[in-house]
Amino acid sequence: MYSVIRLYTETHKAPNNEQCEEAQPPWNVMFFGTDDFALESLKILNQFSKKTYNPVVGRLEVVTLPAQVPKGLPVKNYAEQQGIPVHVWPSTGQCDQFDVGVVASFGRLLSEDLILKFPYGILNVHPSCLPKFRGPAPIVHTILNGDKKTGVTIMQIRPKRFDVGPIVMQEMYPVPLRCTAKELEAVLSKHGAEMLISVLNNLPWYLRHSTQQPKEGVTFAPKITASMSCIKWEEQSAEQIVRLERAVGFLMPLQAVWMGSPIKLRNFVEVPDFDNISDTASLPGCLRYHRASQRLLVRCKDGWVGVGTIILKKKLSATDFYNGYLHHWFVQKSTMQQDECRFHTLCLQPKTKKKQRREV
Numbered sequence: 001m002y003s004v005i006r007l008y009t010e011t012h013k014a015p016n017n018e019q020c021e022e023a024q025p026p027w028n029v030m031f032f033g034t035d036d037f038a039l040e041s042l043k044i045l046n047q048f049s050k051k052t053y054n055p056v057v058g059r060l061e062v063v064t065l066p067a068q069v070p071k072g073l074p075v076k077n078y079a080e081q082q083g084i085p086v087h088v089w090p091s092t093g094q095c096d097q098f099d100v101g102v103v104a105s106f107g108r109l110l111s112e113d114l115i116l117k118f119p120y121g122i123l124n125v126h127p128s129c130l131p132k133f134r135g136p137a138p139i140v141h142t143i144l145n146g147d148k149k150t151g152v153t154i155m156q157i158r159p160k161r162f163d164v165g166p167i168v169m170q171e172m173y174p175v176p177l178r179c180t181a182k183e184l185e186a187v188l189s190k191h192g193a194e195m196l197i198s199v200l201n202n203l204p205w206y207l208r209h210s211t212q213q214p215k216e217g218v219t220f221a222p223k224i225t226a227s228m229s230c231i232k233w234e235e236q237s238a239e240q241i242v243r244l245e246r247a248v249g250f251l252m253p254l255q256a257v258w259m260g261s262p263i264k265l266r267n268f269v270e271v272p273d274f275d276n277i278s279d280t281a282s283l284p285g286c287l288r289y290h291r292a293s294q295r296l297l298v299r300c301k302d303g304w305v306g307v308g309t310i311i312l313k314k315k316l317s318a319t320d321f322y323n324g325y326l327h328h329w330f331v332q333k334s335t336m337q338q339d340e341c342r343f344h345t346l347c348l349q350p351k352t353k354k355k356q357r358r359e360v
Contacts, residue, residue: 026058027099027200030092030118031075034065036182037139038104039074040189041125041196045102046082048197056200061085063092065107100203102196103157107136112159120203122157124165125196127188128221129172130155131213134163135221139188140181143247146239150175150184152192154199156210166210169195182250224248229255230346231265233284233298238270238305253311256285256343263343267308271297285342289322296321298343 026049031042042062049057062079066088071077079086087093089108095101101122103110115122128138129151135141142150151172156165173191175184199206229252231241245254245268253264271293286299295306296318310321326341 023099023204025200025203026055027120027203028059028097029057029200030061030063030095030098030101032063032101032103032106032108032110032122033075034073034107035105036074037127037185037189037192038106038125039078040193041102041104042075042078042084044193044197046084048200056197059098061087061093061098063087063089063106065089100200101157104192109162110157110159115157115159120207123168123196123199124153124155124157124163125192126153126155126163127151127185127192129153129170130163130167131215131218133219133221136162136223138221139185140224140247141221142175143179143181143184144243146243147175149173150188152188152195154192154195154206155213156207164213166212168206168210169199171195178246180246180250181248224251226252227348229253230348231256231300231343232345233300233343234345236300237302238300241300241305242268242270255346257346258343259341261312262346264311265307265309266311269295269306269308271295271304271306283342285344287326287341287343289318289326294319 029045029049031038031045033039033042045057045060048055049060062075062084064073064076064079064086067073067076076086076088078084085093092114095114095117098118100120101110101115101118102125103122104125110122126138127150128134128142129149130153132138133141139150149172151170153167154169155163155167158165171191173187176187179187228244228248231244231254233256236244241254245266248254249266253266254268256263256265271290282299284299284301288297288299288304289295290297290306293306294317295308296310297304297306306318308318310316310318312321316324
């Protein structure tokens, strides 16, 4: 079950308000999006454009970004398969021929001139309960933060700043237990798509009853960087490390340094307090091998965290890593010397910040 929050006020009027009062669907929609989260909204728009009885969407076209990988972007691939016209940013097609724009995971600021081309403005499908987690990575930061609840906001786009426009609809949902960022994305993308159609079914009314975002409770969700994958053994608890993998593991493995070389780690679990590894004097990053669970155990801020996969030149199980790299060392060394064999924090230099692309 989930709770629903719908916020209304008379303070914000839709563009061309008298015209909006009379208009009804179907709407000509220009969709701006890129990834899997955006894809669900595009799919439902396409589905409702093909209804022969009371269609919500009339003409549908897509604006997407240039693909950085050979397999392309999910939104562009789907649009081409479905025969939906595609424009690659900064090209935006003939937006003045459309009623409303819809944005989901687009990542570019839209200019006031572009927004004003749409009689009903541009809506944004954002996977958080704004004003919490404004920015490009709200789902990742929801997992990192250990939140029990999250949500989706349909809001109106405003120029010059991300995620600050009036709220048109907002719904709250529970975060599934132990879910990853990709799993939560799949849940929220479907909810967001359904909310979008609800808004488009009665668009003028929702725009008339939108509300400004609260000034309290504003937080930010900055983009994911490679440095987020670096485990801080001295600072992070086992729970935080496990959450970190659930948050960013779909993009990159977590990283550390072992014997002077970078090492990648996957399949983290929280572990109980085993009698034979309850040594609180061990330094953060120290290693133990637990035969019963076949896990490599690493000392962190508040105890031990289990690791299932270690990636050096190739992928190794915890057992293979212990047999190949640790067993001989542990047999020869005293307990104190064993603690010299430990993981350290990898320090990555931040990349030079590129100039922000101009709004179009």
